[in-house]
Each structure stands twice: as structure tokens, then as C-alpha cells.
Amino acid sequence: MSGVLRGIAVSCVLASGLITPAHARLPHGAVLSADEQDADPQTGVTIARGNAEISVAKFAILGRADAIELHPGANEIQFKGGARVTVGEQRYDGEAVTCTLDFSRCATVLPNQASQVDQALPPPSGVGAAATNPR
Numbered sequence: 001m002s003g004v005l006r007g008i009a010v011s012c013v014l015a016s017g018l019i020t021p022a023h024a025r026l027p028h029g030a031v032l033s034a035d036e037q038d039a040d041p042q043t044g045v046t047i048a049r050g051n052a053e054i055s056v057a058k059f060a061i062l063g064r065a066d067a068i069e070l071h072p073g074a075n076e077i078q079f080k081g082g083a084r085v086t087v088g089e090q091r092y093d094g095e096a097v098t099c100t101l102d103f104s105r106c107a108t109v110l111p112n113q114a115s116q117v118d119q120a121l122p123p124p125s126g127v128g129a130a131a132t133n134p135r
Contacts, residue, residue: 026077026101027056032068044072052079061103062086075101083108 035050048054052068054077055061066081076098079085083097085106092099094108 026070027059027061027103029058030054030056030061032070034068044070046070056103059103060086060088063097063099065097070101072101077101077103 032046032048032052032054034048034052037046037048039046046069048068049066052065054063054068063077063079063083063085065079065083067079069078069080071078077100079097079099081095083092083094085092085097085099085108087099087103087106090106092106092108097106097108099106
């Protein structure tokens, strides 16, 4: 494929919302896809809506929800509406799941409970994650 055609193909994929540019503190190789994506260049907040999914195959991370919100200023990623997040062998299911951007810590609200269940996870190897305090 010529360089011009390759550039056009990459531009079409980016414009279609299948892939977003790299986000600060997300593991390298993270792919965010959704029916619709909006990003605020000033705050860095990205919101993916409709069949939203983020994956990092290298670290066995897969998250799906009706909406995924990346909040780099708060160092968190929020999964909202039918959320299911898998980090290695750990799985979080609920109406809402929140993780740090490096996925070293995740929390979910369980049905019929007002409090959150929070679990520190070892950072996926190769991700520059901050130290966590395992419980």
C-alpha cells in the first residue's frame, strides 16, 4: 500500500472512533473503541459511549461498559452501565467500576450495597504503575 493510501486509511480509522490517540498513564498498547467518542483537549477527559471497550492484550486487560470515561487529572478510568472489567485473572462486574489509569487498583459497587469493594492489584508487568498497598 502506498504511503498516501496508508495515511488515508489510518486517518479514516481514527476519524471513525475505533482507535484513540495515546492517553497519559494508560498502558502502552491500550485500544479504546466505541460507537461515539468525545475528548476535551483542555482537560484531557475522553468519553466513549455505546458499546465502549478498552483492551490491552499484552496485559490481559479488557473492560466493557455502556460508557467509559478517562479522567487523566484524577488518574482514573470509569466504566458506567453494565460494566465488566477483567485485569489478568481478576474480574469486576457491576453497574459501575472505577480503576486507576494503570489498572493497579479497581473498585466496584456491588448490588444491594452502598459501599465499594476495593482491591489493590499488582500492576501489570511493564506498566509504570505506582506502588499499591495490598490488603
